Amino acid sequence: MRVLVVEDEPGIGRHLEEALTDAGYVVDRAADGEEAHFLGDTEPYDAVVLDLGLPKRDGLSILRAWRAAGRNFPVLILTARGSWREKVEGIDAGADDYLAKPFATEELLARLRALLRRASGHASPILRSGAIELDTRTARVTLNGAPVTLTALEYRILAYLMHRPGQIVSQSELTEHVYAQDFDRDSNTIEVLIGRLRKKLGREAISTVRGLGYRLSAPA
Amino acid sequence: MRVLVVEDEPGIGRHLEEALTDAGYVVDRAADGEEAHFLGDTEPYDAVVLDLGLPKRDGLSILRAWRAAGRNFPVLILTARGSWREKVEGIDAGADDYLAKPFATEELLARLRALLRRASGHASPILRSGAIELDTRTARVTLNGAPVTLTALEYRILAYLMHRPGQIVSQSELTEHVYAQDFDRDSNTIEVLIGRLRKKLGREAISTVRGLGYRLSAPA
DNA sequence: CGAGCCGTTCAGGTGCCGTTCAGGTGCCCG
């Protein structure tokens, strides 16, 4: 899952970046409004953490611009303590959740998980697909109840696929969501990793649709 | 386990701090309402001991604010003798237990252990994970019944891990809960201590999840 | 003041894993 963090204050920003990276997300960071606007418009994020009160351009106006342009990733806004006016405006502008500063990092992680879950239409933090089960809270995967150990990248790829069960996911979509900006393109890393996932989860767990991409579970 | 003590009277405060530190907790201290509010909002405490009747800001309103913001660490409030009104209000505001002043230090420690235990979903004051057993009352650890002597920091790390069995705990999460505020970051102390724990408890007792953190007991 | 304990630092080592590469397989086209 790839997340954009928009936060001008360096300290909080770095802290967020680290916490999210620790949690296994791919993180891009924007320190001012213009950069944020551009990145949110061009890169396919799975969620955005947006601080209001930025230099160069107000967070709310960026959010409205994104929504007007049809960008519909979930947005979690960070507001100053107790300023409920901002919360209301934020919700109206299209935010999905808000958190008052200062906040506990663990709470932000929990809410982010909830947003990602809701955005992909799941009710539970545990994703299931056939015999495969993935717990987004503990980053654990089991096959027929037996634990499977995955590497960090294998896990990210599987998690992305399981958020879109049955859908075809192209290789380029995968690389965009599993890596940060600027990633060398012509490489077959994804193919290798898909291969390793199949070895661990069973060949039929992931089917390939020639010319289009990959899909979870057999076409049957 | 990291605990916040909110107490304005210097004598009692120092006494509490010392007793809790002796018992192996990491203690932060707040002497007035504003500081307490801020710390509870920003730092990831495992429990809070909260005296009502503070300068600058009332304890109950702080508690309500924390709860409204979704902070759900267990809170033990200290009330004046026999003022059951405060107790009722405290429970309503989201306290988990109360203790009348003056109190016996032993009792406070016992109740705190109970709160921490409940918060992490354990029924017994004795935590078990495979062959390892940790008694939170006496701070004793045994491996296959044989006593193991741990240093203070080793014990804290192990206790935190055992409160979250099977979950991945990142290095930064460990430092946040095992040390007080402001701790020099780029250092490999945690790695060294994990290494020493493994030497005492068996290499497989703690498994490392590369890039994410550590976890108790092998995935098998 | 000296001894021992313990948390921390440092330097060097190890092994994992993301990546690359070379060659193979099977599908689709003519």
Added chain:
DNA sequence: CGGGCACCTGAACGGCACCTGAACGGCTCG
């Protein structure tokens, strides 16, 4: 039937996250 393209696969590499042994230095206690 043959060639080409998309994808697969086993092996190997190399960087970096993590490990480890040793030494340091602050602290407590006799």
